[in-house]
Amino acid sequence: MRWDHLAENPATARDAALFGADAVTTRTFDTPEFQGMTFHEIRAKSIVNRVPGASRMPFEWTVNPYRGCTHACVYCFARRTHSYLDLDTGHDFDSQIVVKVNAPELLRRQLASPRWRGEHIAMGTNVDCYQRAEGRYRLMPGIIGALRDHANPFSILTKGTLILRDLDLIRQAAEVTEVGISVSVGFTDQELWRTVEPGTPAPERRLDIVRAFAAHGIGCGVLMAPVLPFLSDHPDRLRDTVRAIAASGATSVTPLVLHLRPGAREWYMAWLERHHPHLVRRYERLYAEGAYAPKWYQRQVTRQVHELAEEFGMGPRRAGLPRRPARPEPAPAEQAPGSAPTQLTLL
Numbered sequence: 001m002r003w004d005h006l007a008e009n010p011a012t013a014r015d016a017a018l019f020g021a022d023a024v025t026t027r028t029f030d031t032p033e034f035q036g037m038t039f040h041e042i043r044a045k046s047i048v049n050r051v052p053g054a055s056r057m058p059f060e061w062t063v064n065p066y067r068g069c070t071h072a073c074v075y076c077f078a079r080r081t082h083s084y085l086d087l088d089t090g091h092d093f094d095s096q097i098v099v100k101v102n103a104p105e106l107l108r109r110q111l112a113s114p115r116w117r118g119e120h121i122a123m124g125t126n127v128d129c130y131q132r133a134e135g136r137y138r139l140m141p142g143i144i145g146a147l148r149d150h151a152n153p154f155s156i157l158t159k160g161t162l163i164l165r166d167l168d169l170i171r172q173a174a175e176v177t178e179v180g181i182s183v184s185v186g187f188t189d190q191e192l193w194r195t196v197e198p199g200t201p202a203p204e205r206r207l208d209i210v211r212a213f214a215a216h217g218i219g220c221g222v223l224m225a226p227v228l229p230f231l232s233d234h235p236d237r238l239r240d241t242v243r244a245i246a247a248s249g250a251t252s253v254t255p256l257v258l259h260l261r262p263g264a265r266e267w268y269m270a271w272l273e274r275h276h277p278h279l280v281r282r283y284e285r286l287y288a289e290g291a292y293a294p295k296w297y298q299r300q301v302t303r304q305v306h307e308l309a310e311e312f313g314m315g316p317r318r319a320g321l322p323r324r325p326a327r328p329e330p331a332p333a334e335q336a337p338g339s340a341p342t343q344l345t346l347l
Helices: 077-085 091-095 103-111 140-149 161-174 190-196 203-215 235-247 264-275 277-286 295-311
Strands: 025-027 038-042 048-050 061-063 096-100 121-123 154-158 179-184 220-227 253-257
Touching: 077 091, 077 096, 077 264, 091 096, 103 140, 140 161, 154 161, 161 179, 161 203, 179 203, 190 264, 203 220, 203 235, 220 235, 220 295, 235 253, 235 295, 253 295, 264 277
Parallel strands: 038 096, 061 121, 121 154, 154 179, 179 220, 220 253
Antiparallel strands: 025 038, 048 061
């Protein structure tokens, strides 16, 4: 493995190593849930990362406590980052996990810096911060606690039900700052889920996250991503997915069509060849111009999902934006005499 000169964005920071090779501890665990996986524990030099200027993301700063992801989604766009370590973007991405063990303390120090201006921080936008490894390393409670203590706005996108462990912490943070929670559910088809997202909780279990947060007065949106061409984009399948999302009590649904960047493209196309060989040529034509499906196709899927969302009483929302949860109205005895209850809305 190559640790020297590793940066979040090597194209723009080739000499800014995030950590040195002498700071790496490699571990394996015998427990069944971590069989075949290797964890590289490092002490990072920086944890708050600026999103490249050319990015389409609607936020500027991220925190990523892990690199690589045990969810093993065959389409994951972050796979290419493992090539910076001289690891392959396929199996190694799923099983060789970099853990920034000092992430909570480092974040707390960076948030306290007079140079930090309290801007929104997005998490789970590269690899999932609630992947299986988080159950052992427990980095997120310290991260959320630091953000809460500094009243720093943040958002979390996840497929991991482990976020429910930190629901109380997130609720505390939402009392002092803007918090956005989104769950990723691209489709509800069980057979497709088992092959394309083998390390993730089932789609229905992810929608249980939405229900749990809603029960605690915290609105939760769903990023319907990715919509897989010719696999999950049939009108009936889109309807099934949006119906399930609406039934969970999600505040919004935001569709995103599959994009195939280098690293992910090769791994996904190999998976397609094994499981759906008749679709290979159709994908090659659809993605002939690059990583993204044609605009007409993206607009078609987006329009269909938005129409279904309206039918089921939901509205679209840009993924990743923070929202302040609606707090329950106080009981009548707690209201000031003669005052009317105030209905707080989601931001």
